Amino acid sequence: MTALAAITEKEIRAFMGTYHDALSAFDPAVVADFWRFPCELATPQGKRHMFTAQELTTEMAAVTRLFASSRIAHIDRFVEFVHLTGADEALVITRVEATLNNGTEGPRWTMSYIMRRQNERWKIARLSTKGFALTWGDDACVAAQAATPSSLN
Numbered sequence: 001m002t003a004l005a006a007i008t009e010k011e012i013r014a015f016m017g018t019y020h021d022a023l024s025a026f027d028p029a030v031v032a033d034f035w036r037f038p039c040e041l042a043t044p045q046g047k048r049h050m051f052t053a054q055e056l057t058t059e060m061a062a063v064t065r066l067f068a069s070s071r072i073a074h075i076d077r078f079v080e081f082v083h084l085t086g087a088d089e090a091l092v093i094t095r096v097e098a099t100l101n102n103g104t105e106g107p108r109w110t111m112s113y114i115m116r117r118q119n120e121r122w123k124i125a126r127l128s129t130k131g132f133a134l135t136w137g138d139d140a141c142v143a144a145q146a147a148t149p150s151s152l153n
Contacts, residue, residue, distance in 0.1 A: 009082045012090050012115065015122045020077040020094075026064060028057040036116055036123035043129050067098070072106055074099040080110075088117040 015034075022030040032053035041048045041059065050056050067075070081093040092113040098106030114126040 008084055008090070012082050012092060012122060013079050015115075016077075016079045016092055016094065016113075019124075023077070024075065026060070028060055029053070031060060032056050034124055036118055036125045039124065040126045041128075042126065070098075070106070071101045072098045073101045073103075077111075090115045090122070 019031070019034045022034065035050075035053070035056055037053070037056075038049055038051045039056075041050065048059075050059065076097045076099075078095045078097075079092060080095050081091070083091045085091055092115060094111045094113070096109050096111060098108070100106040110130040112128045112130065113124050115122050116125045117123075
């Protein structure tokens with residue numbers, strides 16, 4: 001790894017740490033600032049494009065309702081992998097671990113992000129979930145789709 005790549009990877013890991021903190025605090029305005037619009041969310045139900053911060057906020061609220069209905073008390077997120085695919089693009093893979101209200105281990109899943117540098121700042125352009133359907137089951141996927149005001153098609 002070159003010195004520049006090491007610096008960039010460190011920068012991306014710091015970005016993701018700050019992003020994860022904003023997610024945990026459920027601060028939609030701050031979270032939206034991490035995203036590049038339009039952006040794409042890929043889930044087991046299909047791809048969804050979001051064009052505004054308000055659409056992202058609505059999506060966040062739907063996921064928060066799903067977590068609450070699933071008895072999730074806390075979520076930990078860990079950056080597992082950072083790969084620079086170009087000077088202004090990176091792939092980031094995170095592991096997500098949930099803890100239930102009763103303190104027991106909850107669902108686990110993986111999220112991958114395509115990030116692009118925009119005006120000298122990294123922004124999330126695409127999010128993809130892996131293992132979400134296997135972890136949460138079909139009922140949760142249907143609930144997630146129902147909780148979102150627009151279709152995921």
